[in-house]
Amino acid sequence: xxxxxxxxxxxxxxxxxxxxxxxxxxxxxxxxxxxxxxxxxxxxxxxxxxxxxxxxxxxxxxxxxxxxxxxxxxxxxxxxxxxxxxxxxxxxxxxxxxxxxxxxxxxxxxxxxxxxxxxxxxxxxxxxxxxxxxxxxxxxxxxxxxxxxxxxxxxxxxxxxxxxxxxxxxxxxxxxxxxxxxxxxxxxxxxxxxxxxxxxxxxxxxxxxxxxxxxxxxxxxxxxxxxxxxxxxxxxxxxxxxxxxxxxxxxxxxxxxxxxxxxxxxxxxxxxxxxxxxxxxxxxxxxxxxxxxxxxxxxxxxxxxxxxxxxxxxxxxxx
Amino acid sequence: xxxxxxxxxxxxxxxxxxxxxxxxxxxxxxxxxxxxxxxxxxxxxxxxxxxxxxxxxxxxxxxxxxxxxxxxxxxxxxxxxxxxxxxxxxxxxxxxxx
Numbered sequence: 448x449x450x451x452x453x454x455x456x457x458x459x460x461x462x463x464x465x466x467x468x469x470x471x472x473x474x475x476x477x478x479x480x481x482x483x484x485x486x487x488x489x490x491x492x493x494x495x496x497x498x499x500x501x502x503x504x505x506x507x508x509x510x511x512x513x514x515x516x517x518x519x520x521x522x523x524x525x526x527x528x529x530x531x532x533x534x535x536x537x538x539x540x541x542x543x544x545x546x547x548x549x550x551x552x553x554x555x556x557x558x559x560x561x562x563x564x565x566x567x568x569x570x571x572x573x574x575x576x577x578x579x580x581x582x583x584x585x586x587x588x589x590x591x592x593x594x595x596x597x598x599x600x601x602x603x604x605x606x607x608x609x610x611x612x613x614x615x616x617x618x619x620x621x622x623x624x625x626x627x628x629x630x631x632x633x634x635x636x637x638x639x640x641x642x643x644x645x646x647x648x649x650x651x652x653x654x655x656x657x658x659x660x661x662x663x664x665x666x667x668x669x670x671x672x673x674x675x676x677x678x679x680x681x682x683x684x685x686x687x688x689x690x691x692x693x694x695x696x697x698x699x700x701x702x703x704x705x706x707x708x709x710x711x712x713x714x715x716x717x718x719x720x721x722x723x724x725x726x727x728x729x730x731x732x733x734x735x736x737x738x739x740x741x742x743x744x745x746x747x748x749x750x751x752x753x754x755x756x757x758x759x760x761x762x763x764x765x766x
Numbered sequence: 767x768x769x770x771x772x773x774x775x776x777x778x779x780x781x782x783x784x785x786x787x788x789x790x791x792x793x794x795x796x797x798x799x800x801x802x803x804x805x806x807x808x809x810x811x812x813x814x815x816x817x818x819x820x821x822x823x824x825x826x827x828x829x830x831x832x833x834x835x836x837x838x839x840x841x842x843x844x845x846x847x848x849x850x851x852x853x854x855x856x857x858x859x860x861x862x863x864x
Contacts, residue, residue: 455811456828467820467837468787473795474841478818505787508779512787645815679842679859682816 450653451489453646458486462514469512470504474678476668476685477501477584479642481555484582485515487649488656490551493532494518497525497560500591500670501584523564526572529554529579537578551656552579557668558599559589562625573632573661580655583625584668594673598623601693602744603737604725606673611728616737621744629663630699636662638698638707643686647696647707654698667694675724687719692749697756704755713749716742792819796840798859800833806856813844813857 451458464485471478477500485492496502496519505512506519520528533552539545554572556565561583569581588606589595596606602621605611609618630637635658640648648666655662667688669681676684688694689708693716696708717738720726729737776782809830814822821838823831845857 455815456809459811459814459824459828459830460826463820465820466785466788467834468790468792469819470790470792471818473818473839474843475818478820479816482818482820483815506781507787508775509781510787510790511781511783512785514785642816677842678840679846681818681841682843682847 450657451487453487453649453653461486464492464514465505466512466514468510470507471500472670472672472678474671474681475500476586476642476670476681477557478505479681480582480584480648480666480668483642483645483648484553484652487652488551490656491515491548492551492553493529493536495520495525495529495532495552495554497554497556497565498522498591499557499560500586501555501557503591522560524568525554525556525560525565526577526579526581527568529581530572530575530577533577533579552577554579554581556581556583557589557591558583558585558587559591559597561585562598562623569629569663570632573629573634573663575661577661578659580652580662580664581629582664582666584666585625586668586670586673587622588670588673590670590673599625602741603720603729603734605675605728606725616728616734617726624748626663626665626697626699629665630702632661633702634661634663635659636698636700637665638663639665639667639694639696641667641685641689641694641696643682644689644696644708651698651707654700673725675727676722680722684719684722687714687722690714691716691719691745693719693745695749695752697752703759704752705759706752706756716745791836792839793821793836796835796838797862798840798842799835799862800838800840800842800845800857800859802830802833803854803856803858806851806854808849808851808856810849812847812849816843816847818843 465481493516502519540547595608603617605617611617626639638651669684690710691714697706819837821834845859848855848857
């Protein structure tokens with residue numbers, strides 16, 4: 448199948464496979480991501496979902512927002528569920544009981560269901576080489592249950608299980624770099640994307656669907672409740688995350704790192720932290736060291752990524 | 767939708783009707799209401815792409831149409847992302863009920 452042209456007017460003519468009436472919060476980033484992912488392709492898609500905001504609010508008894516076959520079983524096994532569906536499909540096709548329609552298998556999970564709880568099943572599915580894609584929408588905490596810290600929570604963030612106060616000034620650890628961990632499994636495709644750069648995200652989804660084997664896509668998903676920001680800034684914040692290089696857009700295809708978007712001017716990290724109430728305590732005079740440390744970490748990561756990409760010489764020019 | 771009881775629900779918690787959440791209208795959540803000013807609209811479709819509630823209708827030609835107020839939760843992403851024409855936004859947020 449040739450890749451669908453990514454023109455907004457052409458896309459707007461198509462049928463939506465993720466529909467309105469879901470009960471995600473006003474201004475949530477996750478439905479934008481799901482919509483973009485499903486819009487990017489014309490292949491039949493079957494999805495598995497880890498427990499999380501997306502699961503509880505898109506599938507409430509009698510109501511579903513999905514127009515594709517969709518399954519939820521538990522928090523920790525979205526990848527195992529998707530692997531099972533994929534294995535069953537392959538078997539049925541082999542037995543001649545089902546016609547092969549080139550179905551694509553996707554698992555969606557939040558950062559809690561991916562970085563922490565679902566990590567073992569995800570790692571297993573990647574290692575087994577299942578022909579599926581795992582998409583993580585990373586909002587940086589367990590937002591569904593009331594903003595508890597996860598291993599995706601950025602350094603310094605104030606959450607209900609690492610509250611900023613006299614004892615500790617928010618989370619003291621850096622976040623886990625899951626995209627690199629997944630790439631270290633030796634999978635054919637691992638990438639990082641942002642809903643603000645929709646073209647980049649959809650291209651990555653299209654590319655991944657053409658690759659046989661396990662794929663991983665990590666997408667930043669602003670959460671105005673947990674990040675303590677405004678309801679209207681999901682896209683603005685994800686753009687800032689990209690422009691400050693907190694969330695660089697890159698892909699690792701067969702071990703070759705490529706930066707797919709390079710901000711024209713790398714903005715200081717405070718631009719991204721300032722609009723978020725969960726980092727407010729970092730701007731008080733006694734916590735200045737935190738801002739410095741957070742910036743140093745982002746700089747170091749970005750430096751390393753650039754070096755890595757340069758060593759392969761696969762860098763794409765700015766468009 | 768009429769109330770269903772466990773005897774009449776399909777077994778195994780399956781939902782047999784795809785996209786049935788369209789029957790659940792979320793427009794009542796809104797406290798701010800977006801208004802589309804067509805003469806300032808350049809048809810960039812960014813609002814349509816960035817709407818988390820699929821509450822912006824598109825015509826058969828792929829052009830932007832009116833808001834679907836049955837589902838719009840009034841987050842204001844569309845108004846913030848709207849590039850407008852010559853500095854005039856094509857979407858403005860107004861307080862609901864005024």
